Amino acid sequence: xxxxxxxxxxxxxxxxxxxxxxxxxxxxxxxxxxxxxxxxxxxxxxxxxxxxxxxxxxxxxxxxxxxxxxxxxxxxxxxxxxxxxxxxxxxxxxxxxxxx
Amino acid sequence: xxxxxxxxxxxxxxxxxxxxxxxxxxxxxxxxxxxxxxxxxxxxxxxxxxxxxxxxxxxxxxxxxxxxxxxxxxxxxxxxxxxxxxxxxxxxxxxxxxxxxxxxxxxxxxxxxxxxxxxxxxxxxxxxxxxxxxxxxxxxxxxxxxxxxxxxxxxxxxxxxxxxxxxxxxxxxxxxxxxxxxxxxxxxxxxxxxxxxxxxxxxxxxxxxxxxxxxxxxxxxxxxxxxxxxxxxxxxxxxxxxxxxxxxxxxxxxxxxxxxxxxxxxxxxxxxxxxxxxxxxxxxxxxxxxxxxxxxxxxxxxxxxxxxxxxxxxxxxxxxxxxxxxxxxxxxxxxxxxxxxxxxxxxxxxxxxxxxxxxxxxxxxxxxxxxxxxxxxxxxxxxxxxxxxxxxxxxxxxxxxxxxxxxxxxxxxxxxxxxxxxxxxxxxxxxxxxxxxxxxxxxxxxxxxxxxxxxxxxxxxxxxxxxxxxxxxxxxxxxxxxxxxxxxxxxxxxxxxxxxxxxxxxxxxxxxxxxxxxxxxxxxxxxxxxxxxxxxxxxxxxxx
Numbered sequence: 001x002x003x004x005x006x007x008x009x010x011x012x013x014x015x016x017x018x019x020x021x022x023x024x025x026x027x028x029x030x031x032x033x034x035x036x037x038x039x040x041x042x043x044x045x046x047x048x049x050x051x052x053x054x055x056x057x058x059x060x061x062x063x064x065x066x067x068x069x070x071x072x073x074x075x076x077x078x079x080x081x082x083x084x085x086x087x088x089x090x091x092x093x094x095x096x097x098x099x100x
Numbered sequence: 101x102x103x104x105x106x107x108x109x110x111x112x113x114x115x116x117x118x119x120x121x122x123x124x125x126x127x128x129x130x131x132x133x134x135x136x137x138x139x140x141x142x143x144x145x146x147x148x149x150x151x152x153x154x155x156x157x158x159x160x161x162x163x164x165x166x167x168x169x170x171x172x173x174x175x176x177x178x179x180x181x182x183x184x185x186x187x188x189x190x191x192x193x194x195x196x197x198x199x200x201x202x203x204x205x206x207x208x209x210x211x212x213x214x215x216x217x218x219x220x221x222x223x224x225x226x227x228x229x230x231x232x233x234x235x236x237x238x239x240x241x242x243x244x245x246x247x248x249x250x251x252x253x254x255x256x257x258x259x260x261x262x263x264x265x266x267x268x269x270x271x272x273x274x275x276x277x278x279x280x281x282x283x284x285x286x287x288x289x290x291x292x293x294x295x296x297x298x299x300x301x302x303x304x305x306x307x308x309x310x311x312x313x314x315x316x317x318x319x320x321x322x323x324x325x326x327x328x329x330x331x332x333x334x335x336x337x338x339x340x341x342x343x344x345x346x347x348x349x350x351x352x353x354x355x356x357x358x359x360x361x362x363x364x365x366x367x368x369x370x371x372x373x374x375x376x377x378x379x380x381x382x383x384x385x386x387x388x389x390x391x392x393x394x395x396x397x398x399x400x401x402x403x404x405x406x407x408x409x410x411x412x413x414x415x416x417x418x419x420x421x422x423x424x425x426x427x428x429x430x431x432x433x434x435x436x437x438x439x440x441x442x443x444x445x446x447x448x449x450x451x452x453x454x455x456x457x458x459x460x461x462x463x464x465x466x467x468x469x470x471x472x473x474x475x476x477x478x479x480x481x482x483x484x485x486x487x488x489x490x491x492x493x494x495x496x497x498x499x500x501x502x503x504x505x506x507x508x509x510x511x512x513x514x515x516x517x518x519x520x521x522x523x524x525x526x527x528x529x530x531x532x533x534x535x536x537x538x539x540x541x542x543x544x545x546x547x548x549x550x551x552x553x554x555x556x557x558x559x560x561x562x563x564x565x566x567x568x569x570x571x572x573x574x575x576x577x578x579x580x581x582x583x584x585x586x587x588x589x590x591x592x593x594x595x596x597x598x599x600x601x602x603x604x605x606x607x608x609x610x611x612x613x614x615x616x617x618x619x620x621x622x623x624x625x626x627x628x629x630x631x632x633x634x635x636x637x638x639x640x641x642x643x644x
Contacts, residue, residue, distance in 0.1 A: 013163030020156035021173070024149035024180070028142075039135065042126035044197070045261055048298060050127060053197065053265035056272040060190045061135050064142040067183045071146060074176050075153065082160070082169065 011086040018086065021079035029072040104225060105215055105250050108243045113311035113326070117251035119301055120258030124201075124208045127261070132198035136191040143187025150180040193271035200264045204257050211253040218246055296340055296363045296465040303344035310346055321346040321353045324380040332359060332386045337393075339386075343412055343458065352414065355379040356458060359389040360406025367396050367405045367471045369631040370462065372413075372455060373615055374478025374504075379411040388619045392475075395628035399637055407631075410458060413451025413483055452486020452509075456495075459487060463496040473499040473631045474520075477615045478536055481505035482560070485512060491520035499630050501527040503618040504534050507560035508567065515568035527630050527638070528563035529572040529623060534612040570640040577621035578611045 044054035101118030109116040157173045164170075219225055222242050310322030325344065332339045343356035362368050369392060373385050389407040396405035455474070463472060474497055476484030481502035488500050489511045497520040502508065505528060515523035563569045611617065619627065622639075629637035 008165065010163040013159050017156040017159035017163060017173075020152050020159060021176075024152035024156065027149040027152060028145045028180070039131050040126075040128055042123075043128040043131040044265060045201070045258075046123035046126040046298075047120075047258060047262050047265070048295075048302075049262035049265040050123060051295070051298075053268045053272075056268055057132065057135055057190075057194055060186075060272045061138050064139055064183065064187050064190065067186075068142045068146060071149065071176070071180055071183060074179065075149065078173055078176055081172075085164070085169070 009086075009089045011089045014082050014086040014089070018079040018082035021075045021082065025072040025075035025079065028068045028075070103212070103215075104219060105247050109247045109251075109308065112240070112244055112247065113308055114244065114247045115251050115255075115305050115309045115312070117247060117254050119305055120251075120254045121208050121212060123258050124204050124254070124261055127201045127205065129198040129201040132194050132201070136194035136198065139187045139194065140191040143184045143191060146180050146184040146187060150177060150184055153177040153180055189271055193268055197264055197268055200261060204261045207257045208254050211250055211257075215246055215250050296342060296358070296361070296462075299342055299465075300340040303341040306344055307341065318346050321380055325355055325357075325382070328382040328386055329357065331383050332357075332390065335387075335390065337386075337390055338406075340406075342408060342462070345412070353379045354412030354454075355382060356408055356410050356412055357382060357386060357389075358406050358408040359386060360393050360404065362406045362408060362462060363465055364404060364467060365406035365470055366403040366467070367400060367473070367632050368462070368466055369393075369396065369405070369407045369473045369475050370410050370455070370459060371407055372410045372451075372474070372476040372480030372483050373415070374476070374480040374482075375415065377411060377415050377480075379415075382409060382411060385409050385411075385615065388615055391624060392619055392628060392631065395624050396631040399625070399628045399634045400632035403632070405631065408462065410455060410480075412458065413454050415451075415479070451483040452490055455483055455487040456490040459491060459495060459497065466496075471498045471631070471633045472496055473501060475501040475503065475627060475631070476505070477503040477618055478506065478613065481563070482507060482509040485509045485518075485560070485563070488512075488518040488520040488526075493519060493521075495520050497521055498633065499525045499527060501529070501627055501630050502563045502569070503529050503615070503623075503627070504536050504613050505530060505563050506536050508563050509560040511560070513561055515563070523568050524570060526563070526567075526569040527572055527627075527640070528567065528569040529574060529618065529626070530562075530564040531576040531578075531612045531617070533576065533609060535609070536613045570638070572623070572626045573639045573641045574622040574626045576612055576617055577623070578609075578614065578617040 039054070039058060041054075042050065044050040044057060101116075101122045103118055103121075106116050106118030108114075109118065153173060153176060157170060157177060160173055161170050222239075224239055224243050224246065307322050307325060310318040311326060313319050313322070325341070329339050329341060337359050338361050340358040340360075340362060341355070342358055342362070343354060345354045347353060360368075371385070371389055371392065377385060386409055389409050393405045393407045396407070397403065459472070459474065466472065474484045474487060476482065482505065484500055485502060485505075485508040488497065491497055500518070500521055512518055515526035518526060561567055564571055617623070626638050629635065
């Protein structure tokens with residue numbers, strides 16, 4: 001039965017959304033971005049163009065790895081915010097019911 | 101490349117097909133595929149994460165009607181989606197490039213195998229070919245044809261791979277719209293902008309092409325540079341051709357040649373010679389660069405050093421040594437213009453800019469902890485001075501040294517005006533009987549100048565007098581009775597003689613001014629001390 005203390009937020013669903021975000025964070029959290037990429041200096045060819053190509057390839061590979069960690073952190077932070085929001089809503093509802 | 105064809109290319113002055121062969125064969129498509137896998141794994145994981153975020157968003161929109169949380173999750177989802185797309189695009193681009201390497205390597209392999217077969221079938225080994233001489237000529241002809249054939253076969257293969265490498269730029273080049281975190285260099289250290297060994301190899305290929313060229317201008321210039329390189333190499337020096345251009349600047353050509361390995365040296369000096377030098381006649385200057393290199397190593401207790409001779413500016417009065425005359429010109433007019441240009445510092449403005457650009461490339465090829473000094477002699481000191489005003493404090497220049505300087509040129513009024521180095525890292529040395537470093541030159545130059553003069557005279561302020569530089573105290577090693585070139589006597593020695601006869605002082609002589617004098621004896625030790633960063637070994641006085 002609905003009461004005057006029912007907030008228009010479904011905290012259970014909020015927690016489910018938070019868990020999904022946490023799973024998204026876990027999906028992209030690789031073992032951590034490598035500090036460097038081990039690859040032979042002339043792997044893309046020994047010419048200046050080949051070296052430049054390798055520089056771009058390794059930079060982009062490392063960049064993606066760093067971006068993936070950043071995405072994981074971002075999703076995890078959002079999940080945590082939603083969890084806290086759910087807790088705060090539950091606490092507010094309890095307080096209301098207790099006549100506070 | 102260790103192949104007979106490479107050896108013959110060098111022996112007969114032909115482009116070395118071993119260079120493009122090696123460029124292609126060094127590539128590792130498997131390593132690139134591995135990197136593509138890595139990009140793809142990230143893309144797949146992020147795509148999975150994106151699916152979960154969409155589910156989370158749907159759930160959140162049902163659970164909480166406030167717009168801000170949904171907007172935050174939507175924004176995160178867009179980042180996930182973008183990174184997944186970038187990862188897939190990168191993986192695809194890398195795989196496409198890697199897939200082009202296999203056929204390129206196969207083509208090079210085939211060309212080398214064919215060359216090997218030709219060598220055996222036609223009996224082109226041993227080296228030297230057996231007598232009689234008529235047979236020798238035939239073998240040399242066959243070898244030359246084989247070198248040219250291999251070059252014609254593999255150069256297009258290498259060029260195709262280069263084009264494919266450059267095609268990666270749109271897919272992998274930095275784009276701020278990506279929103280990806282910045283990465284310094286390539287992930288395994290700052291990317292070198294300029295590789296000395298690579299540059300040396302490529303310039304030698306160009307030199308070899310010019311040696312085989314039907315253009316007399318190219319051939320003569322290349323032959324003169326080759327002679328200088330060979331003489332230094334024969335003396336047991338490590339020689340690097342860091343810059344080679346048969347036509348620029350202003351038609352006389354340009355070179356930058358290092359004695360020593362600039363990539364590994366603990367101290368690198370760039371020596372800029374002045375009036376009367378030519379990129380086509382660099383042997384004597386390279387000898388002096390060797391002396392400076394070894395003196396610097398001694399000053400630094402055996403740590404390694406290198407000296408780059410920079411002759412890539414329009415050196416006034418270079419024509420006695422030049423092999424190149426601008427096409428369509430009579431020889432006289434360019435020579436007159438070339439001589440008159442010594443009478444002011446205008447060439448130093450463009451030269452200083454070229455030197456500054458070269459120094460930036462050079463610095464990126466050096467060990468970051470190595471010292472770098474710019475040393476200019478005569479007109480070259482004005483060029484160095486100009487470069488030190490163009491380069492900023494982050495250019496990695498530690499010291500500048502102005503030897504036998506006619507003046508610091510347009511711009512700096514004192515040593516404190518340089519941007520590249522602080523005033524206490526500006527060194528100057530002018531021998532008392534050097535007519536170029538004396539006021540007499542300004543008077544002589546003023547007589548033939550038709551343009552407005554810079555502050556302090558046609559060459560700017562004297563760095564040895566009231567300029568605020570560290571004035572080196574070292575005696576001249578030269579005698580006073582040697583003959584001077586007439587063109588410089590006209591500009592300087594003649595005026596000094598007039599001044600001397602009128603009782604103004606002792607007779608100056610151009611042998612006092614020669615770079616060899618400034619790089620010998622106590623002066624050499626002092627300059628080497630600066631180049632090595634051993635400042636305590638540099639005797640200085642407060643001002644001349």
